[in-house]
Amino acid sequence: MSELPAGVERRRFDGEERLATEGEPVYGEPTADGWRAWDARRSKLGAMLETGMDTGLAGGETVLYLGAAAGTTVSHVADFAGATYAVEFAARPTRDLLDAAESRPRLFPLLKDARKPETYAHVVEPADVVVQDVATRGQARVANANARFLDTGGLLLAAIKARSEDVVADPSEVFERELDTLSESYELVETARLEPFHEDHLGVVARKR
Template sequence: MIRVGDVLVSKGEGGVYGERMLDGYRVWDPYRSKLAALYLTGRGIDLTPGMKVLYLGAANGTTVSHVADYVEVVYAVEFAPRPMQDLLEVARRRTNVMPIMADASCPERYAPLVETVDLLYQDVAQPDQAAIALRNCAFLKPGGQLILMLKTRSVDIRKEPAEVFQDTLDSLMSAGITVTESTWLAPYHQDHAAIVGTLEHSVLGTDHA
């Protein structure tokens, strides 16, 4: 990952969402991007030029645009029509972004459009966040990595965030995900956590071709 001093940056064309530039690089704002917050509160993973990424919950494409600056291709899944308009503009300016308008809870609907990927990144505000991640692991190659941005209040408002966090960890590990990092994203995002894991084998019994 590229840093200018203590600032996380990426090296693509600027002006995607009003981000500032620093020494010719785009500043990656941790208050706007939970992935940037992970790199500042924890370790995260290295994004490399040959990497293929399936991104669930692409929204307006803020974080997608930074990820695309680092990797080979980003399959960006978004369900809501309004953010999709902004995502399409990001894809126009970054030809390695493949926008897909679909519900991340139904991966079979976009299976014909997505190849096997190195990284599954999920940032969706639904109650069954762990289950969605596990269903989409069908696209993840053995040894591939998962980053789940857990929005605890979206899972169950009646439970304490720490309880939701632990329940999610248990669900992923019981399904065969080896968790390598788990951290809260405060002070950048309250009641949000990041879980990083590795898929040692297909959680569904068969690998996605």
């Protein structure tokens, strides 16, 4: 099993050992002694850690998170990372994201379109890690467009949802096409399917070329 980043631990909740970070609860998850369970069924990054992928995260990194939604995953990230910029283009979930940011001084919600990085490039500092979970068509192109925030060797942790690209195609073919596009900007380090936590999703660890 790969090492967890500092600030992420396996702790017991109701007799069950689960991934956890230290912070205020956000989505009704169980808490104990200031720690909150990180539900891998509701989080692709959680599933990447839970399935033993080597994410390369150490803790304390500056993170650009694309597709933050209501903040389920990015709130955990902000619990163990450094400055965490959370991009989400839908207004409704962003309201909940703002609530999650209230107790997290390092979490910065941005109501922006991840396909247009030029609209937030002036507020986001260079990142150590881009985490992406946009579940929309053109997922690899979004990651490529945001590679500009990383130095060479900077880390991409992405979840690719097959059905967002093509509802009828075989997921393995979709993943192959997306990885091919990703390799324009990134060197692939590890890929793994996220079952049983998320069906037809591929977890990707890559480094900027």
